[in-house]
Amino acid sequence: MLKDPKWNLLAALLSSIIFLSGCVERKQLEKLGLMTAVGYDLEQENRIKGSAVVHKFDPLAKNLTKIITVDGNTSKAIRQEQNLETDQNLVMGQLRCVIYSRELAKRGIIQLVDALNRDPSIGNTVYLTVAEGDASSILNIEQKSLKSDLGTYLYNLIKQNVESEQLLSPTLHEFNHFFSDHGKDPVLPILTIKNGAIVISGLALFKEDRMVSTLNSDQLFYLKVLSDKYRSGSFELSFTRSRFKKVIRKEEGIAYRTVYNKFYLNLDNIRSHSKIKLVDKQNLRYKIEIDLASILLEATEPLDLSSPEKIKYIENEANKEMEKEIKKLLLGFQKNGVDPAGFGEKYIASTRGKRISKKGWKEKYKNAKFDVEVKNTITKTGSID
Incomplete structure (x- = not known):
């Protein structure tokens, strides 16, 4: 029995749409630069240095990841400047980790955190962290030994320590919750470089949005026992x-x-x-x-x-x-x-x-x-x- 020619036409049309949309998606991905980690340093008074780990979809490139660092007054202006230094449109939908320098964290980070909240492409599960020194030093570490891009590596580093009960979860959602609720203060993990590798060296304690003290790794157990x-x-x-x-x-x-x-x-x-x-x-x-x-x-x-x-x-x-x-x-x-x-x-x-x-x-x-x-x-x- 012959099939209805209308159904044959509809099937051919759907196949064409799927094929064309697949081509468009691949073409769009090649034009995008996925920011998987960003870092902020206090460059000078009223001036911030922003660094971004950008992952590129380019099968012909030897290194699919690069670091873009610029200065600016706001995170939005920094991203616009970073876009001027690449042939790909930078997007933050795959952002995994944000790093604030110790000096910036001591001054206050709510302006930068609020910018994350206002970006609909950024999810609440992004991890927030503090660098022992400069955030740019963490992001510019030699990446030859890493099996994934640095943003994904930092995300997995924190995630496995949260799951193994070494850390309290430092997501954007948790920071927002404890910042707005004056019954509990936020905490964030501290990242440092040890023997050429990125490690978690302790915990930053925040009074509202300012880092005021730290806990070493031995004290994390007692805070976890008290609060979780x-x-x-x-x-x-x-x-x-x-x-x-x-x-x-x-x-x-x-x-x-x-x-x-x-x-x-x-x-x-x-x-x-x-x-x-x-x-x-x-x-x-x-x-x-x-x-x-x-x-x-x-x-x-x-x-x-x-x-x-x-x-x-x-x-x-x-x-x-x-x-x-x-x-x-x-x-x-x-x-x-x-x-x-x-x-x-x-x-x-x-x-x-x-x-x-x-x-x-x-x-x-x-x-x-x-x-x-x-x-x-x-x-x-x-x-x-």
């Missing part, structure tokens, strides 16, 4: 050796060499849950309860784990150390006037109907008191010999 849940984390604790003398195993005829001046424990597969309670609204006193379950994976000296009492002793020493470090961290937050753990959220939630300004909250926060209780349960012991 661990589902399968890992952490190393440091002690003086004398604190564990009673549980260090000694066997006759076996000599263990002392490698470290201190004693270290590694806790793995950490699962955590924290409760922050405002127990005294008038005097602003908080009760912080942190429950942890973990595996004792490794220790720098052999431990005697033959009895529940000795395991309990190890748990208690770990609890005391974590309580001490968390209290020290909170005092540092107060000193710098930052609240990345969200104590302001708890206070505001308890005073519904009574608005408080950002300034008013910061004044109260200075005198807040914190009672910290950590309960860590060791569920298993791993290889610690």
Whole structure:
């Protein structure tokens, strides 16, 4: 039976449209320069240096990525100047990472962040970061060893550390949320160059849109415990050796060499849950309860784990150390006037109907008191010999 010629004509027309649209798409892609990462440095007063990693669709080119750096007063003007230095139309729809220099972050970044918010082609999942030095130094690093363009590499670097619970998520959405909500302050990862590679060296703490302090990598664990849940984390604790003398195993005829001046424990597969309670609204006193379950994976000296009492002793020493470090961290937050753990959220939630300004909250926060209780349960012991 013959097919209806109308259907044959329609099928041919659709095929032509698909073919032609495919040709147009390929042609358009070759004319585009995809900005996958951008960086901003404070060049001089009222002048910003903008750098962009631009990925090109050109199968004949040896290097598909190039860096374009110009000066300007606004991010829009910078992009217009960058367009003058390339034969391709620069677009930000594939933007993965934004880097602000340390000096610029200390001055304030909300103008530049707001420009991202106003660009409909930029998604809320773009990662925001701070460079230890200049942003341009990060973007101009030698890229021969990278398997992808630098913007994608930076995105994956941050993403895998967020997923492995080493970092709090630093997306544009989260920064906007915490900036506009005076019950919690934003934090962003710090990027630096170490041995020729880009690494995350710590966390930048923001007071509104200005970076005022930092956390080193050892302190990230405690902020994560306070403000989020661990589902399968890992952490190393440091002690003086004398604190564990009673549980260090000694066997006759076996000599263990002392490698470290201190004693270290590694806790793995950490699962955590924290409760922050405002127990005294008038005097602003908080009760912080942190429950942890973990595996004792490794220790720098052999431990005697033959009895529940000795395991309990190890748990208690770990609890005391974590309580001490968390209290020290909170005092540092107060000193710098930052609240990345969200104590302001708890206070505001308890005073519904009574608005408080950002300034008013910061004044109260200075005198807040914190009672910290950590309960860590060791569920298993791993290889610690």
